[in-house]
Amino acid sequence: MTPQLAVADASALTFPPGFVWGAATASFQIEGAVHDHGRTPSIWDTFCREPGAVVNKDDGDVACDHVHRYREDVALMADLNLDAYRFSIAWPRVRPDGGAANPAGLDFYSRLVDSLLERGITPWPTLYHWDLPQALEDRGGWASRDTAARFAEYAVSVQEALGDRIGTWTTFNEPWCSAFLGYAGGQHAPGRQEPAAAVAAVHHLLLAHGLASEALRAGDPAAQVGITLNFTVADPADPGRPEDVDAARRIDAVHNRVFLDPVLHGRYHPDTVAAFASRGLELPVQDGDLETIGTGVDFIGVNYYHGDAFSTLAPEHPFQGADVERPTSSPMVGAEDVHAVPRGLPRTAMDWEVQPDGLRRLLERLHTEYTGPAGVVLYITENGAAFDDEVAADGSIEDLERTRYVEDHVRAVHAAIQAGADVRGYFAWSLLDNFEWAYGYAKRFGIVRVDFDTLERTPKLSALRYAEIARTGRVANGGSVPG
Ligand code: FCB
Numbered sequence: 155m156t157p158q159l160a161v162a163d164a165s166a167l168t169f170p171p172g173f174v175w176g177a178a179t180a181s182f183q184i185e186g187a188v189h190d191h192g193r194t195p196s197i198w199d200t201f202c203r204e205p206g207a208v209v210n211k212d213d214g215d216v217a218c219d220h221v222h223r224y225r226e227d228v229a230l231m232a233d234l235n236l237d238a239y240r241f242s243i244a245w246p247r248v249r250p251d252g253g254a255a256n257p258a259g260l261d262f263y264s265r266l267v268d269s270l271l272e273r274g275i276t277p278w279p280t281l282y283h284w285d286l287p288q289a290l291e292d293r294g295g296w297a298s299r300d301t302a303a304r305f306a307e308y309a310v311s312v313q314e315a316l317g318d319r320i321g322t323w324t325t326f327n328e329p330w331c332s333a334f335l336g337y338a339g340g341q342h343a344p345g346r347q348e349p350a351a352a353v354a355a356v357h358h359l360l361l362a363h364g365l366a367s368e369a370l371r372a373g374d375p376a377a378q379v380g381i382t383l384n385f386t387v388a389d390p391a392d393p394g395r396p397e398d399v400d401a402a403r404r405i406d407a408v409h410n411r412v413f414l415d416p417v418l419h420g421r422y423h424p425d426t427v428a429a430f431a432s433r434g435l436e437l438p439v440q441d442g443d444l445e446t447i448g449t450g451v452d453f454i455g456v457n458y459y460h461g462d463a464f465s466t467l468a469p470e471h472p473f474q475g476a477d478v479e480r481p482t483s484s485p486m487v488g489a490e491d492v493h494a495v496p497r498g499l500p501r502t503a504m505d506w507e508v509q510p511d512g513l514r515r516l517l518e519r520l521h522t523e524y525t526g527p528a529g530v531v532l533y534i535t536e537n538g539a540a541f542d543d544e545v546a547a548d549g550s551i552e553d554l555e556r557t558r559y560v561e562d563h564v565r566a567v568h569a570a571i572q573a574g575a576d577v578r579g580y581f582a583w584s585l586l587d588n589f590e591w592a593y594g595y596a597k598r599f600g601i602v603r604v605d606f607d608t609l610e611r612t613p614k615l616s617a618l619r620y621a622e623i624a625r626t627g628r629v630a631n632g633g634s635v636p637g
Contacts, residue, residue, distance in 0.1 A: 420448025
């Protein structure tokens with residue numbers, strides 16, 4: 155069938171002029187070419203080889219082979235009318251082993267940036283999307299303060315190579331995952347399950363953000379610098395039960411406030427400090443650190459997939475994580491007794507509940523409580539969904555659930571803007587099906603399908619619909635996808 159693409163509906167919702175429509179990826183998830191340019195292993199290359207850590211023993215060796223196919227991928231982005239492309243830079247490609255800058259690795263990103271600019275697509279790089287050089291992990295990783303200084307040096311070398319063409323820098327993607335899934339829960343590389351190391355990692359990731367932000371601004375006073383955080387919207391499962399209200403407050407402290415407060419208010423929130431103290435843990439703050447961390451951002455990148463209802467009572471049927479053999483722990487340091495409780499909402503293939511209104515509430519809260527008063531703007535830097543796609547006999551992929559997910563969330567963004575939140579752009583996660591961390595290639599988030607045997611790319615219905623949203627700056631006011 156040929157989908158009806160144009161938004162002819164006069165009641166369609168219109169976004170402000172200049173609103174940025176983009177799509178996002180990350181280096182380890184799409185690049186492959188793990189030995190090209192003298193790249194050395196990252197913690198994810200190592201973790202993939204750890205028995206039982208990743209579903210199906212998948213790894214990033216080939217992934218989407220983007221390093222060799224980036225021109226084709228940029229052409230695809232142009233076909234999809236994207237204004238901007240959010241990608242990440244692989245630290246072990248541009249500074250192998252975390253050592254000296256590597257011109258061959260930097261040159262790959264330089265060529266990528268040039269081809270984006272040739273197509274009128276704004277390059278939107280993130281400096282760290284989880285692929286720490288393994289050599290730095292061997293020296294303590296994010297639990298070591300020294301890694302923060304190494305990160306700032308790395309940021310400077312990337313800016314020296316690309317800064318003449320890049321105006322907007324994101325330091326980190328989702329430091330929550332790096333600290334808590336990487337060092338406490340063990341679901342992500344480096345797979346450590348040491349709550350004390352996770353709390354140290356929080357502070358060192360933030361310090362790295364602050365040091366790099368200062369260095370990037372010293373290199374280019376006009377640079378726009380920000381950080382991308384992943385948020386939950388924590389509701390009490392039973393608002394009438396004080397333990398559940400408290401559970402939601404504690405999750406907010408160790409998931410959302412833990413990074414928001416130091417970046418935007420220059421201090422750790424008392425609830426966060428108290429949650430860690432309940433485990434006998436303390437953030438390793440030294441004199442001057444909070445001034446560095448609170449140096450100021452121009453934007454906050456918002457990654458939102460789902461909120462949750464929380465309770466101290468375990469649900470009968472808990473949500474399922476990745477089906478891996480390697481044992482893991484709770485990543486919720488200081489709130490290990492809290493459970494996410496299903497609310498009966500529709501779920502994605504990740505077993506995540508679909509709740510677009512959570513995004514509206516999140517954006518309004520961020521604007522009111524954090525970014526608005528600081529004059530900081532918001533971008534949705536990731537939003538999307540994994541579903542089990544079916545390829546029709548003619549090769550098309552009519553991914554109605556993903557299409558509906560994207561449209562519903564785009565409408566939620568529009569509602570937040572109407573309510574006053576200063577949101578300037580939306581990036582779909584993800585441009586391509588890719589390596590979904592511990593889930594390997596089993597979960598597909600792409601608006602473009604990747605056949606992992608042939609590496610062929612095929613835009614799904616969601617991509618075609620999104621291309622229309624990007625072209626027109628408008629989204630149908632509800633009901634364009636049946637279901
Ligand atoms: C986010 C990550 C991204 C992707 C999506 C589904 O947490 O930033 O790399 O895995 O989830």
